[in-house]
Amino acid sequence: MTQSTKNTHLLVYPFSGSGHIIPLLDLTHLLLDRGLTITIVVITANLSLIEPLVSSYPTSLHKLLFPEPEISPAPHPLIGKVISSQKLFQPIVKWFETHPSPPVAIVSDFFLGWTNELANHLGIRRIVFSPSGALGSSIFHALWRDVGEINARNDNGDENFVVSFTEIPNVPELKWWQLSLSHFYKKGDPDMESFRDGMMANMKSWGIIYNTFEEMEGVYIDHIQKQVGHDRVWAIGPLLPDEHGPLVSTGRGGSSAVSPDDLFRWLDRKSDDSVVYICFGSRFTLSEKQMSSLASALELSKVNFILCVKASDSSFIPSGFIDRVGDRGFIVKGWAPQLAILRNRAVGSFVTHCGWNSTLEGVAAGVMMMTWSMGADQYANAKLLVDQLGVGLRVCEGGPESVPDPGKLAQLLDESSSVDRPERVKVKELSQAATKAVKDGTSRRDLDMFTRLLSEL
Template sequence: MEEKNLNLTHILVIPYPAQGHMIPILDLTHHLAATGLFTVTVVVTPKNLPILSPLLSSHSLPISPLVLPFPADSGIPAGAENTKDLPPASFRPMMFALSKLQDPLHRWFSSLSSPPVAVISDIFCGWTHRFASELGIKSLVFSPSGAMALSVIYSLWRDMPKEEDCKNGDVLFSAVPNSPKYPWWQLSPVYRSYVEGEDISEFIKEGFRDDMASWGLVINSFDALERVYLRHLMSVLGHQRVWAVGPLVPPEEKAILTGDQMEAVGGALEKSGVRFIWCAREPKTSEHKESGHGRVPPGFEDRTASRGVVIKEWAPQVAILNHPAVGTFLTHCGWNSVLEGLMAGVELLAWPMGADQFSNATLLVDQLNIGVRVCEGASAIPNPNDLAGALADSVSPGHVERRKRILKLRNDALEAVKENGSSSKEMHGLVNTLNELRTKPQA
């Protein structure tokens, strides 16, 4: 592989092994490799190698895996380092564990006749900035989150607020456009773990600060959606090397509800009278099964059979959302699902549960006014009557202006990825900049 591609610019890609992070960066990898200008090496551990299969099966694309054994002293439960089974409690230890791949990466790098000129890594792999600096190559951060959410995240790690700094119960982000504010419990759990003094918290803080010091930023968003936040990030980072290349083809995310939440959603669907498709994927862990997570209320399917369908396994979410019969999407506001909903032009009922989802809900509901917030929090249980009303209202003939805004953003998203669209131009700019690194001396 190495010898066959000496005329191509070599790029190293380091994903973070959680599905919502990994698949978008692999979509970016596909775009880069498809230009015919790059050979791309993707760092992967054995458990995650199968997720590369669709890319590796395309023999015309110069993409190769660099399979490195998962660090034995990682602290991650055996067998749980793969994208599908990574438990939320392991996210922070995983960030630290991946940094232990630096020694084998150094050995691999020094063995090459045509080594990478740049490394593109996930926002949870901030250690790659210093790794790249040691090797004399450029480091670029890939963000699977949107520009507003990233603005809030960077503000946290730059300004370091504490819970006692809350005013009227909220942390105010006055330096971020539109000055969003959030109660302490809605802030990044990774950041809150730092304030609470976890053992690896200093490493994580340095990782995010290294992200901000990186040479460039690639973000899965588009100009018409988040222009003000993209410009803000350029200001914060002190350079213009911020490329908004989205919407990239996103994964289909799943948020498994508790038994009480399933009862509330089921009751709301019954009372609302709307036609529906409920993607109620059943949990894999015995603990969740025993506690009723993902369990459809008894008799619900029989009582609603004339107007609804329950899908308990994998569901083609993109295809469903784009069907003309679908008008509303109840979403947990993960960024990938947000982009799917926007691309489909459906109304969004927002139920943010954690991480960047609260920032995404702020953007959709409070700033763009294309959605309605129906619940907040991973443990919250919506009032079935209120949720039923929101469901029924969302498919009513009203809200003409909101629907116009939604359709405009849908058209903006579709235009962005067309040739000469904003994201297409940004992708071309990224490609040209990376390709020039092979011929320009590294500063």
């Protein structure tokens, strides 16, 4: 702790959902280590995710606890959730006005754009925390800025209509069906306009923090700085716990659905880089047809694999599958200690939905990425991994009706275990760059700069 940071009080406000909360908690941990006092806005449903950190920093991390606001009716559940969060505006103002030493700034998730107005009302700074990468966030901003015009250009609703984002480096192109939430936009609809206003407010905030690093997304960080017109854009990732820390193998994000001892004993019996880890994150699931195709591909292949599925989806695993694959396969029905699995020497490739947390965890672990994007920013993340960085292969993309051919998928799974694949070489290099960025490189520099500017507020 330094004299300059010990009196700096920060309000941290994550958006509900483990994919948003976990990386912001990782950032909170780093800021606590630098001596800041932090109050974190938390709803009762997310208490279990927050408690391990609170117990580690009982005097400097405080909870501002609220019951979960009733979800507002809206064109899409996510938008309803965002709109509902605005009900906390006045309760937070009341808390702030009665606090003996209120925060100098608020760090809030990019879905909480309305907190920019909250910060202005309180006379403090607002910093956006983006749980998406800089490419995904660049596309998201451009999409919502121009959503009316984009929708008008595709007035017949052609699912394969191509949208080119010409101002963004490398001119990413996405098809209409890949553009998250924009299909629900109707000009003048109060909920949609409120959501859009929040997205636009992000670019007017005092600063933006990205969970990424320059070697991976430097060109997009530069682009965001040009868009906002200042250099208070910090790339401080990958935000991951220390390799030897207790949270890696135990409670990061939840309790493991299987005994970690059994899992790692199974991995110990496998040779280096021989295991394919398959997981589709905390929100996305496979349809019965997709699960059937994946299971057939795994049976046809020769690879060792860990298949992680939600407990509710385990009924889609074909009858007799586990017996037929024998010791080649390990099934997790529920939450898995993903970071510890990816960092294990036996794991060489990762079939992933390309959520940003999973993307960073896979890259940081140096495993080859096999992309199966399903929604949100995942199509952009797959483009980055496969087309630009060359660290992955596409195995499938799209919603429940996109079903890969089992024979072709089996071949890709087998090929992924080859040590000669160029993607393996490139991802190992990118992994080393990620480690350097955090230890003594650009991410460490940006985090130090951010902390210093906070202490001067």
